[in-house]
Amino acid sequence: MSVINKMLQDLEQRQPAQVTASNNSKVPAAASRRSPMYIGMVLLLLLVLLVGFWFSKNQQLQAEPANATNPDAAVRAEPRQPAPKQSEQHSTDQAAPAAIIAALDTTNTAANALSESTTASAVAAPAENAAVNLAAIITAEPAKPTEPTAPAPLVVVAAEEAALSAVARPQASVDKQPLxxxxxxxxxxxxxxxxxxxxxxxxxxxxxxxxxxxxxxxxxxxxxxxxxxxxxxxxxxxxxxxxxxxxxxxxxxxxxxxxxxxxxxxxxxxxxxxxLSDQFELAAEPEYFGFKATVLQQLEQHAAALGWYQRLQQLQPEQGRWSLGAAVASEQLGQPLQAHQYYLHAWQYRQALSVSSHNFIQQRLKATEP
Structure with a gap:
């Protein structure tokens, strides 16, 4: 802004001098009409400079966040905007008032040349800025965070696995054999x-x-x-x-x-x-026939009972209960000597018999003793 103020002061000092020289030399009226055109050209040049200055500052502001997020981009972009270039730009801006003052003293041919050069600089400035912008975009483009693409394949795999499991589940139920x-x-x-x-x-x-x-x-x-x-x-x-x-x-x-x-x-x-039928084998069912002998004895069928006790005593001689049953049946049939022998055998294998059976055997041994 100090440069612009200095330029305006130079213009104000220059205009009275130009008016005095024109009056002394008696310049025709056509030359005085060119002054507004020169002022318009100067203003246009100032506008171009302001636009270029704004673009350069804006580019620097855009490059700073990119450099902050991506250090590599900052390193690559750093040589594109060196400090000497900014000093040259500042010196160019300071030299601009002198160039404008010299341009006002030129003739119509110089004014035309100045207008052409101004047009060329106006075209070149946006082109330079565009080149800088393009370079900054290319440099900063890798620094842009990319959206993660990993979840998409995972979702697809999960969906495929769910579909496979849904298909395999009925197959498993079909293959299951009934009990x-x-x-x-x-x-x-x-x-x-x-x-x-x-x-x-x-x-x-x-x-x-x-x-x-x-x-x-x-x-x-x-x-x-x-x-x-x-x-x-x-x-x-x-x-x-x-x-x-x-x-x-x-x-x-x-x-x-x-x-x-x-x-x-x-x-x-x-x-x-x-x-209690006789359709089973004695060796396979001794308890069955032992209970049948007991029932026969209770029905006073002592002969039939004695027959079953004798067979059981031969099959299982270590069982004192069969000898005891045979002794009782023999005594009921009037055979005391045979009964005494069975009582002796029962007393010999009395371990599995009850205490009451022990007492009964002792009593009958004395009763049947010859």
């Missing part, structure tokens, strides 16, 4: 045992009923179901379950013996004997 009947029954048995262990007998009964419906020819379901009903003191219901097993063609010594035991609990010894 076999044995596997289903095993799982149901585990559930029934767990319910019984938890004290929920009713739930266990329901599960065993489902197992019986699933496998009606298996004895295990009937036996466990009858056991649970007996646990709830439902003797009649337990008997009905076991009879249903016999009606369904289930042949099992345990089912027959449980039916006989239920009949004995009700005092029906003869009916109990009817459940």
């Amino acid at each position: 076999s009947v044995a596997a289903r029954q095993h799982n149901m048995q585990l559930r029934a045992n767990a319910s019984e262990a938890a004290g929920d007998t009713s739930a266990a009964i329901v599960i065993w009923q489902q197992i019986v419906a699933l496998q009606p020819a298996e004895a295990e379901g009937y036996l466990n179901l009858a056991r649970l009903w007996l646990k709830q003191q439902q003797i009649v219901t337990a008997s009905q379950v076991l009879l249903q097993a016999r009606q369904n063609g289930v042949v099992n010594a345990e089912i027959n013996m449980q039916l006989a035991q239920l009949a004995v609990r009700q005092g029906q010894w003869q009916q109990a004997l009817e459940f």
Whole structure:
């Protein structure tokens, strides 16, 4: 701004001198009319200089943020705007008033030349500024932050994986094989045992009923179901379950013996004997035939009972209970010597017998002693 003020002062000092010289030399009226044209040209030149100065300052302000964000761009852009160039620009601006004063003293030819040079400088200044702007843009362009492009492939991959999983899920359900009947029954048995262990007998009964419906020819379901009903003191219901097993063609010594035991609990010894058939092997079911011998003895069929006790004593001689049963049956048949021998054998293997049985054997040994 100091340069512009100095230029205006020089113009004011110059105009009176020009008027005095024109009056003394008696310049024609046509020369006085050229003064406004010179003033307009000077103002135009000042405007061009102001525009160039503004563009240069604006370019510096734009380059500073770019240099702050990108040090490499600042290093590259630094040689393009050296300090000596700014001093040269300042010296050029200071020399401008002298050039303007010299231009006012020239002739019309000089004025035309000045106008042409002014036009050329006006065209050159924006071109230079444009070149500077283009260079700054090219230099600062790498410093612009680029938008991250990594998330896009990740989203695509996630979408593809979701699609693949959605397609593979039905395939996995299709390939899944259904459980076999044995596997289903095993799982149901585990559930029934767990319910019984938890004290929920009713739930266990329901599960065993489902197992019986699933496998009606298996004895295990009937036996466990009858056991649970007996646990709830439902003797009649337990008997009905076991009879249903016999009606369904289930042949099992345990089912027959449980039916006989239920009949004995009700005092029906003869009916109990009817459940204890001879269709099983003695070696496979000794307990079954031992209970049958006991029922026969209670029905006073001592000969039949003695026959079964003798067979059992031969099969399992270490079992003192079979010898004790044979001794009692022999004594009932009027054979004391044979009974004494069986009592001696029972006393020899008395470890598994009760204390009351021990006392009874001692008494009968003395009673049957020859």
